[in-house]
Amino acid sequence: MAAEASPGARAAAPDPPVTAWExxxxxxxxxxxxxxxxxYAWRVLDTGLSPGGRSxxxxxxxxxxxxxxxxxxxxxxxxxQRWQFVRRHLFDLAVLLLPMFRQLRVLRLVTVLIALNRRVPSNLRTNVGVYVTGATALVGVSASLAALDAERGHAGATITTFPDALWWxxxxxxxVGYxxxxxxxxxxxxxxxxxxLAGIALLGVITGSIASWFVERFRGVEASLASTSQAVDESTRVELTAHAELRALRAELAELREQLSARSG
Incomplete structure (x- = not known):
């Protein structure tokens, strides 16, 4: 009888109905x-929007x-696996529930970010440069819009225009934080x-990618040096073998010469 799967394995197993739904x-x-x-961008950026259009x-x-x-x-x-589903999507649930409060309406943008990220092809995620660049641009513009939406119109606000929001x-x-x-x-x-937090994560991904690039390059150099060293060792071995054979041939010729000299004498 096959061994029963561990709880961790069951939690990580795919959920066919959910996969088909997605x-x-x-x-x-x-x-x-x-x-x-x-x-959302239209609502935030168009200051002349009529009340009906805004609604x-x-x-x-x-x-x-x-x-x-x-x-x-x-x-x-x-x-x-409902319990495992809830545990794996706690952040999704929080993002869905919090915007019900008017003061947290700016978090509605996080909903769309999660939806887009979940549907990014896995092969694009493996291309770290493209994925990080796209994610950074999307998060940056979204944060600018959300900050402008939250700050504009409040007393003492320093973020009152979209360029100010982008700079911030x-x-x-x-x-940097000027x-x-x-x-x-x-x-x-x-x-x-x-x-x-997104900035710290971004720097971590970029630093890790650069470190990985250097490690791969150094591994390539080490492999090239090792290959060159093996080739040199093989060439040296062949050369030493040839010298040994040449010495043996010279010794045989000298012996034959001595034998011929002895017979002729």
Missing amino acids: RRTEWPLTVLAVLFFGA ALDLFMWVAWAVYAVDYFGRLAISR TLATITT GDTYPVTWQGRLVAAGLM
């Missing part, structure tokens, strides 16, 4: 995520958020905390 909803939710992002964009974003909530709870309902995002995500622009609301500081 395969069917991949493209619709990706398109919805892009539209969600565009609607329409808000309604669309809440509908999109509701679709993502249905997606999460639908996958949970059909999952054969660049200074924060690179961990301090000329900074959030004054707690919602903006919440965005800043997430951006700081």
